[in-house]
Amino acid sequence: METEKNLSAEGERGAILNEEEVKKEKLSSEEQEAATAEEEDEDEDALPHSEILDIFEEGLARLVQDPLLCDLPIQVTLEEVNSQIALEYGQAMTVKVLKADGEIMPIVVVQNATVLDLKNAIRRFMELKQQREGGVKHISWRYVWRTFHLVFQGEKLEDDTMRLKDYGIRNRDEVTFMKRLRKK
Template sequence: MDEHEQNYSEAKSEVKDKGNSDEDRDTLSHEELVEVTDTTLSELLGQDPLLVDLPQGVTLEEVGAQVALEQGQSMTIKILRGDGEEMAVVVPQRGATVLDLKRAIRRHVELRLNRSKRSRTLSWRYVWRSHWLYHDAQKLKEDWAQLADYGIHNKSRVKFVKRLREKGVP
């Protein structure tokens, strides 16, 4: 019997001890099943050398991105915020656009806010209207432009820069 089957049996035996009816003895509640699944996944991910860096409560998307990174199908881009904080986001290696980068930044920030249990809503429309993404003194203006056209590759650094109003533009 492997470890996750053992966890399931232990959880099931706890339910048998607590419940009185036949139905309670044979099934787990939803909460108990979620708990068993989370602990089993955490143990399995902790044992895998490729996935050990992933945080608790990992999503399927994060696991897929980590596997794609290890296989060389994706790249990591460091995003430098104005307050000095650095975020690492993952985008596809080939054909990635500025829009893909913006979506990856959004996913990263939303996951981080959810994990810190902060209920804060960001207006991404406001963020992109008031800030530029910069790489090597180039504004990443066009959402459909390829990242490679700007010279962005694996482990490149991109900065958030406050937009200044241009003369002659309302």
């Protein structure tokens, strides 16, 4: 008799445990259904790519209206924003590069930049300018650096590894883009 009581008690415990497991399974399946429903709602609420781009460009336009960033173009890149912020914190400097046609390119480089860093910054500046204006698709920079050199106060910037400060170039100084003379 006692064995039967033990068995029935164990059976009741087993039934209680089974009911709890069923409840847990119901909850987890309900939670899964709710999560699936949320994902479907999110998919329905998702914006098309073109609308997201429009929202982003509007935000970017507002960002560029800030007095700190007002010098930047409307189609600004992250690199340009970071450069402008670095300028404000004194971590970068602007080197004005004067082209033969009289155009002045404001090139931003870090304070301890080398001549090579300046050349790369000129390249990035020109590529962005070409993209925005829809100009020439490809510029041969190998040809450019073979044909032209940079000059600061009559001194050619020939050593790509030398720092701009070693040439005496400081913030807002002017460097000239000059055509090399042919060797006879």
